[in-house]
Amino acid sequence: MSKHDEARRAFLVGAAVVGAGAATGAGLVPDALAQQQPAATNTAATGHDHAAASGSGYGAALNVDESATIKAFAERLMPGAPGKPGATDANVLNYIDLALAGAYSDQLDFYRRGIAQLDAYCQATFKESFAKLPTARQDEVITALEQGKATGFTYPTPQAFFNTLRTHTIEGMFADPVYGGNKDFAGWRLVGFPGAHPAFTPADMASKEAFAGGVLIGLQGQAPTRRT
Amino acid sequence: MATEKTDVVIVGAGAVGGVLAAELGKAGMKVIALERGPRLRTEDFAPQDELRYFQRQDLRPDPKRQPVTWRPNTGARATLIQSLSYGNQAGGGTVHYGSVSWRFHEDDFRVRSQTIERYGAAAIPEDSSVIDWPVSYTELEPYYDRAEYDLGVSGKAGNLQGKKIEGGNVFEAPRKRDYPNPALHMDQVGVNFEAAAKKLGYHPFSTPRAIVSQPYNGRPACSYCGFCQGFGCHVGAKSSILVTKLVDADKTGNFKLITGAMCYRVNTDNSGRATGVSYYGPDGSSDNTIEADLVVVAPFIYDAVRLLLLSKTDRFPNGLANSSGHLGRHIMSHLGTRGFAAFDDRHINVYMGPSAQKHTIDDFNADNFDHKDLGFIRGAQISAGPAGLEGGPIASAMNMPPPPGVPRWGAGYRDFFSKYYTRYLALTGQTENLPYADQVIDLDPNVRDAWGMPAPRMTYDWRRPNEVKRVQFINNKLLEIGRATGAAHVWTAPTGPGAPGSHHQGGVRMGHNPRDSVVNKYGQTWDIPNLFVMGSANFPTSAGFNPTLTIQALSYMTADAIVNKYKKNPGKLI
Numbered sequence: 001m002s003k004h005d006e007a008r009r010a011f012l013v014g015a016a017v018v019g020a021g022a023a024t025g026a027g028l029v030p031d032a033l034a035q036q037q038p039a040a041t042n043t044a045a046t047g048h049d050h051a052a053a054s055g056s057g058y059g060a061a062l063n064v065d066e067s068a069t070i071k072a073f074a075e076r077l078m079p080g081a082p083g084k085p086g087a088t089d090a091n092v093l094n095y096i097d098l099a100l101a102g103a104y105s106d107q108l109d110f111y112r113r114g115i116a117q118l119d120a121y122c123q124a125t126f127k128e129s130f131a132k133l134p135t136a137r138q139d140e141v142i143t144a145l146e147q148g149k150a151t152g153f154t155y156p157t158p159q160a161f162f163n164t165l166r167t168h169t170i171e172g173m174f175a176d177p178v179y180g181g182n183k184d185f186a187g188w189r190l191v192g193f194p195g196a197h198p199a200f201t202p203a204d205m206a207s208k209e210a211f212a213g214g215v216l217i218g219l220q221g222q223a224p225t226r227r228t
Numbered sequence: 229m230a231t232e233k234t235d236v237v238i239v240g241a242g243a244v245g246g247v248l249a250a251e252l253g254k255a256g257m258k259v260i261a262l263e264r265g266p267r268l269r270t271e272d273f274a275p276q277d278e279l280r281y282f283q284r285q286d287l288r289p290d291p292k293r294q295p296v297t298w299r300p301n302t303g304a305r306a307t308l309i310q311s312l313s314y315g316n317q318a319g320g321g322t323v324h325y326g327s328v329s330w331r332f333h334e335d336d337f338r339v340r341s342q343t344i345e346r347y348g349a350a351a352i353p354e355d356s357s358v359i360d361w362p363v364s365y366t367e368l369e370p371y372y373d374r375a376e377y378d379l380g381v382s383g384k385a386g387n388l389q390g391k392k393i394e395g396g397n398v399f400e401a402p403r404k405r406d407y408p409n410p411a412l413h414m415d416q417v418g419v420n421f422e423a424a425a426k427k428l429g430y431h432p433f434s435t436p437r438a439i440v441s442q443p444y445n446g447r448p449a450c451s452y453c454g455f456c457q458g459f460g461c462h463v464g465a466k467s468s469i470l471v472t473k474l475v476d477a478d479k480t481g482n483f484k485l486i487t488g489a490m491c492y493r494v495n496t497d498n499s500g501r502a503t504g505v506s507y508y509g510p511d512g513s514s515d516n517t518i519e520a521d522l523v524v525v526a527p528f529i530y531d532a533v534r535l536l537l538l539s540k541t542d543r544f545p546n547g548l549a550n551s552s553g554h555l556g557r558h559i560m561s562h563l564g565t566r567g568f569a570a571f572d573d574r575h576i577n578v579y580m581g582p583s584a585q586k587h588t589i590d591d592f593n594a595d596n597f598d599h600k601d602l603g604f605i606r607g608a609q610i611s612a613g614p615a616g617l618e619g620g621p622i623a624s625a626m627n628m629p630p631p632p633g634v635p636r637w638g639a640g641y642r643d644f645f646s647k648y649y650t651r652y653l654a655l656t657g658q659t660e661n662l663p664y665a666d667q668v669i670d671l672d673p674n675v676r677d678a679w680g681m682p683a684p685r686m687t688y689d690w691r692r693p694n695e696v697k698r699v700q701f702i703n704n705k706l707l708e709i710g711r712a713t714g715a716a717h718v719w720t721a722p723t724g725p726g727a728p729g730s731h732h733q734g735g736v737r738m739g740h741n742p743r744d745s746v747v748n749k750y751g752q753t754w755d756i757p758n759l760f761v762m763g764s765a766n767f768p769t770s771a772g773f774n775p776t777l778t779i780q781a782l783s784y785m786t787a788d789a790i791v792n793k794y795k796k797n798p799g800k801l802i
Contacts, residue, residue, distance in 0.1 A: 077638065078641075146637075174621040174622045191621050191645060192646075196455070198276070200452040205413060205414070210650060
């Protein structure tokens with residue numbers, strides 16, 4: 001693993017080393033370079049993320065607590081399971097964090113207010129912040145948001161907050177890794193999308209089987225291994 | 229103050245502007261086109277990036293800089309339309325479009341007469357403002373032919389001089405010759421849709437598209453990468469105005485394109501003539517003027533209507549060319565009603581091949597079927613392709629609500645989407661919605677764009693009795709076809725609020741006389757003979773077909789009229 005990777009990962013993992021991450025600027029660099037690494041290495045890195053995270057994280061836009069909330073929320077929307085990479089595996093948090101520091105910077109206030117309202121609702125209902133609730137409770141809360149039944153929300157409305165997080169989680173799962181999510185093409189492997197192939201043949205299109213005609217292709221090169 | 233003089237100034241270098249620039253330039257007229265966006269090149273489209281081009285709509289207007297608002301009725305508060313489906317660069321919408329290229333049916337040009345003849349006047353909803361077009365299919369046929377061959381369309385004829393040909397669209401109006409390029413290869417969407425439709429006795433065929441299936445005019449054949457709708461073509465096989473007519477216009481030596489130029493006023497003098505246009509430069513400067521003998525306004529319909537309203541003077545107090553009071557009225561939009569078929573026993577791989585509306589049946593479009601006792605008139609094109617018209621996983625996830633009983637998130641959604649993303653096809657009904665006079669574009673009193681101009685505001689709700697019944701009828705057809713594919717799961721998407729869909733038309737409608745329309749069939753305004761306003765804004769009715777080839781055919785017709793008649797004798801063409 002390169003020093004760069006280490007710094008980048010450290011940047012996302014904990015506030016304790018944020019100075020190092022910020023000093024190298026690594027936190028602003030998406031995971032694009034990571035896609036050049038062998039998948040096994042990155043799987044290990046992902047595992048380390050999980051172990052060390054305990055809900056914490058720090059990045060370009062969100063603070064530690066906000067990151068923990070978004071990470072937990074995204075994981076409930078797209079939960080991981082053995083052989084089924086989820087939002088944490090795909091590093092959806094990194095995608096959202098970089099987006100909020102860039103293309104979606106005008107939505108940072110929406111996020112902050114949404115997270116604050118979410119946690120206020122969770123505290124009032126379950127006496128605990130969203131990130132620290134058991135997953136079954138988190139699912140109840142998300143259902144209440146989706147159905148507009150969560151109380152105490154003004155702006156954003158519970159449905160608007162839910163819908164935005166759902167949209168951004170989908171983006172973080174399936175957008176090219178250059179944007180910081182879809183780590184090691186986790187999202188594309190999950191659904192069987194081969195990426196940006198510049199051409200398909202008549203034989204490819206005549207097949208009723210899963211496409212097996214090549215490697216996963218992202219904007220910054222090819223993945224070292226195919227979806228299995 | 230930058231002032232330039234020219235013969236013709238065109239606002240908007242899209243489907244209309246590109247054709248006129250090339251054709252008028254060839255005839256020796258000096259043409260300047262203003263384009264608010266950049267001029268991109270095929271090399272710019274190498275990154276096939278779904279987030280950038282589909283989801284974040286990089287080739288379309290940014291709703292934050294160029295807001296358009298919508299409200300369902302005059303009593304409701306207008307809100308921003310979040311997704312604007314038109315172009316924002318040289319080539320206009322043809323850069324990102326799915327390239328579906330239809331000739332309208334003969335009866336699409338005479339909806340009022342056709343309906344009265346077949347069903348009686350009572351069949352037309354009382355509040356609808358349906359009129360016949362002032363141009364017929366027969367008159368437009370040579371220009372459809374020219375557009376298909378000049379630009380490069382691929383398809384199979386279904387009606388060659390009256391002879392019906394299986395495998396083409398047997399409902400199409402008679403054409404003099406076949407398409408210049410054979411139909412694009414069929415993928416598994418086409419294979420499954422075709423089998424199902426035939427089983428039901430319908431007439432499926434490969435959708436004609438302005439994507440070349442073989443090398444054509446120096447451009448390579450389609451590579452079937454699937455990144456069409458929302459994307460620029462990375463090989464230049466999509467026959468966009470960018471790689472066709474703007475190249476032709478350059479070759480004339482009479483064409484100049486000014487990019488980053490946002491037109492804010494059409495200038496007129498005391499005699500009521502148009503004298504040119506003023507525009508904001510890329511640096512925000514406002515003192516830029518083009519003086520021209522002929523002014524052509526050809527942006528998307530919002531900007532066309534807005535520009536005429538903003539250009540009002542003492543002589544034209546209600547906006548330019550608006551003596552009829554019809555400017556901004558009779559707005560129409562296609563509603564895309566959607567169904568889905570998901571398979572357990574086969575892959576579809578919906579991301580392969582040209583992406584939008586791949587295969588079609590025309591059996592329930594226009595007046596191709598008997599509407600007696602159905603409670604509505606006109607129909608829809610029914611096609612198959614990816615949800616969201618583009619086959620990547622973001623577009624599919626965002627545009628395919630899961631079937632009843634499957635949640636929108638969580639493990640259930642993950643398992644649904646991960647299993648069926650490569651095993652589904654979407655069915656789309658593209659409905660012909662009727663014009664109504666109270667469906668309007670005007671100026672929003674509360675919202676301004678990045679240049680400080682009032683945003684266009686649309687007042688529109690498609691949920692009229694005639695339209696709702698049509699949607700129900702078409703949705704049932706989608707379910708019927710979906711089931712006939714043998715899919716394990718078949719369902720439709722809810723139709724949602726009354727917001728406009730895509731392919732907006734009307735607002736500057738053409739007609740037979742100055743009382744009930746803004747322009748004649750050439751797009752020439754009745755009030756100001758040296759001011760033409762063109763594009764889908766001119767359509768009196770919308771057809772169930774994508775508008776672009778008809779916009780282009782009308783542009784060739786107008787170019788001929790300007791070169792052969794107007795140039796010699798500037799004045800009213802009709």
